Amino acid sequence: MKIDEFPKDIQPHLLPSHEGRLVYRCLGCAAQFEIEQLLYVCPECRQVLLLEDTNFERLKAASGAFWRRIFDYRKMLTVPALRGIYRYHEFIGPVIPLDAVLYLGEGHTPVVSANVPLRDELGIDFYFKNDGQNPSASFKDRGMASALSYIHSLIRRGILSEVLAVCASTGDTSAAAALYGAYLKPRVKSAVLLPHKKVTPQQLSQPLGSGATVFEIPGVFDDCMKVVEALSDEYPVALLNSKNAWRILGQESYSYEIAQDFEYDVSRLAVVVPIGNAGNITAVMSGFLKFWEAGVITALPKIVGVQSDHADPVVRYYREPQADRRRFAPVTVRASVAQAAMIGNPVSMPRVIHMVERYNQTAGRQRVFFAAVTEQEIMDWQLAANRNGHIACTHGGETLAGLRVARERGWVQPGDIAVLDSTAHALKFSGFQDMYFENRFPEEFGIRPNPALINQPVYIRPKDLEKVPAPGHPLKDEEFQRFVRRTAEDIADRLGLRKHAGPGRHSG
Numbered sequence: 001m002k003i004d005e006f007p008k009d010i011q012p013h014l015l016p017s018h019e020g021r022l023v024y025r026c027l028g029c030a031a032q033f034e035i036e037q038l039l040y041v042c043p044e045c046r047q048v049l050l051l052e053d054t055n056f057e058r059l060k061a062a063s064g065a066f067w068r069r070i071f072d073y074r075k076m077l078t079v080p081a082l083r084g085i086y087r088y089h090e091f092i093g094p095v096i097p098l099d100a101v102l103y104l105g106e107g108h109t110p111v112v113s114a115n116v117p118l119r120d121e122l123g124i125d126f127y128f129k130n131d132g133q134n135p136s137a138s139f140k141d142r143g144m145a146s147a148l149s150y151i152h153s154l155i156r157r158g159i160l161s162e163v164l165a166v167c168a169s170t171g172d173t174s175a176a177a178a179l180y181g182a183y184l185k186p187r188v189k190s191a192v193l194l195p196h197k198k199v200t201p202q203q204l205s206q207p208l209g210s211g212a213t214v215f216e217i218p219g220v221f222d223d224c225m226k227v228v229e230a231l232s233d234e235y236p237v238a239l240l241n242s243k244n245a246w247r248i249l250g251q252e253s254y255s256y257e258i259a260q261d262f263e264y265d266v267s268r269l270a271v272v273v274p275i276g277n278a279g280n281i282t283a284v285m286s287g288f289l290k291f292w293e294a295g296v297i298t299a300l301p302k303i304v305g306v307q308s309d310h311a312d313p314v315v316r317y318y319r320e321p322q323a324d325r326r327r328f329a330p331v332t333v334r335a336s337v338a339q340a341a342m343i344g345n346p347v348s349m350p351r352v353i354h355m356v357e358r359y360n361q362t363a364g365r366q367r368v369f370f371a372a373v374t375e376q377e378i379m380d381w382q383l384a385a386n387r388n389g390h391i392a393c394t395h396g397g398e399t400l401a402g403l404r405v406a407r408e409r410g411w412v413q414p415g416d417i418a419v420l421d422s423t424a425h426a427l428k429f430s431g432f433q434d435m436y437f438e439n440r441f442p443e444e445f446g447i448r449p450n451p452a453l454i455n456q457p458v459y460i461r462p463k464d465l466e467k468v469p470a471p472g473h474p475l476k477d478e479e480f481q482r483f484v485r486r487t488a489e490d491i492a493d494r495l496g497l498r499k500h501a502g503p504g505r506h507s508g
């Protein structure tokens with residue numbers, strides 16, 4: 001719809017005009033720093049940063065109802081810069097000019113309800129929010145749209161001329177970074193560091209296809225991360241890991257979309273997310289807190305963070321009920337099908353600690369919960385979900401397994417509605433499905449296939465046929481007819497089908 005066709009009182013607000021004043025805020029010493037520089041940790045105390053709008057009070061001056069109307073009307077706009085995460089521009093990047101916004105189709109991913117059999121099995125209504133339907137097939141595109149739009153704005157202002165963007169990755173960060181970086185060619189070049197043999201073939205093909213320089217490093221993600229940190233400390237590179245606070249800001253869009261999808265009534269929601277480097281869960285909490293502070297929502301949903309027991313440092317930290325006795329200790333990770341979350345020393349741990357405390361305090365009771373699940377549960381639930389019409393990745397399976405734990409412990413009850421983050425597309429992790437179906441998981445995963453969930457192709461080649469078609473060698477006439485008839489008979493036999501009574505409908 002064209003702007004002059006919207007209601008008169010809405011028109012002036014369709015295009016954002018709020019003047020945000022963003023600063024980096026240190027979570028250690030609370031110092032603030034200007035955003036005209038690429039900064040990842042506090043120069044004073046080395047702690048991680050978050051972006052803060054020091055002009056946020058102005059957003060609170062408008063009513064929640066005002067913002068809800070604006071966001072709902074913006075849905076009808078066709079302005080590309082406002083079609084993705086920047087529909088919530090005032091909350092997500094109020095210093096990014098619209099002409100610097102990079103929009104590659106990210107955000108506004110579908111929320112798909114579980115069917116009756118699956119819902120009955122869990123005893124609760126729930127939805128998958130399919131973040132695998134983002135352009136590089138994972139939620140990482142949300143944060144990358146933000147980080148690269150910011151870099152783009154610095155390039156346009158002449159503060160930067162050439163950028164070498166680097167990241168370490170469990171696969172999806174590099175896919176997203178390479179994609180968004182490629183769009184800003186030639187000003188931006190990307191290099192990505194991956195743990196050798198610890199990303200899936202699909203994830204490896206993505207940055208290669210986008211033209212990034214791809215380095216494979218021995219070890220696991222945590223080792224790659226240290227190398228990237230050394231690079232960004234000593235060389236002029238832009239770090240695109242979630243240490244970069246712009247990534248967190250963009251990923252807050254996930255919460256804003258959920259709020260809007262549920263008509264801003266989030267009081268009965270439980271949002272379930274997998275945790276790796278812990279950027280995503282930080283962003284999800286931060287997003288709901290901001291919407292709450294501005295009155296856009298009037299309750300805070302429950303949050304359930306889930307980890308595999310092969311990589312569970314966050315769950316272990318929160319296992320200690322008494323806050324002052326909690327001590328963070330990195331863990332040595334073991335093989336996990338939730339491979340993108342196979343991280344033993346999450347960069348965003350201080351952010352999580354900070355946000356969980358604020359979140360529970362604001363809600364006035366415990367609203368954030370953490371659950372560990374087994375590798376077996378992750379695979380079984382992923383496959384179960386997809387047998388009921390979903391496209392969940394292994395991390396989506398992890399959230400479903402986590403929901404089951406949350407039900408068992410009474411964190412969520414019938415009457416609640418769960419929203420599960422399927423963070424990537426099932427196809428990125430189809431190799432684990434193959435291993436399951438072919439019963440060839442290495443011992444270290446500890447996964448035994450449940451025969452009821454195994455599915456494999458059946459090769460049909462009628463034994464009594466001398467000849468079958470081959471590429472470049474089609475069959476003709478009689479031979480072909482016979483091949484078709486016999487193959488159909490064998491398939492019908494396997495499927496337990498019986499012929500129509502009377503003459504065939506398609507004879508000849």
Ligand SMILES: *Cc1c(COP(=O)(O)O)cnc(C)c1O
Binds near residue numbers: 274393424
């Ligand atoms: C990155 C990633 C995660 C983990 O998210 P964090 O922000 O690192 O906690 C989970 N699932 C997928 C598919 C990912 O790519």
Ligand SMILES: [Zn+2]
Binds near residue numbers: 027044047
């Ligand atoms: Zn500091």
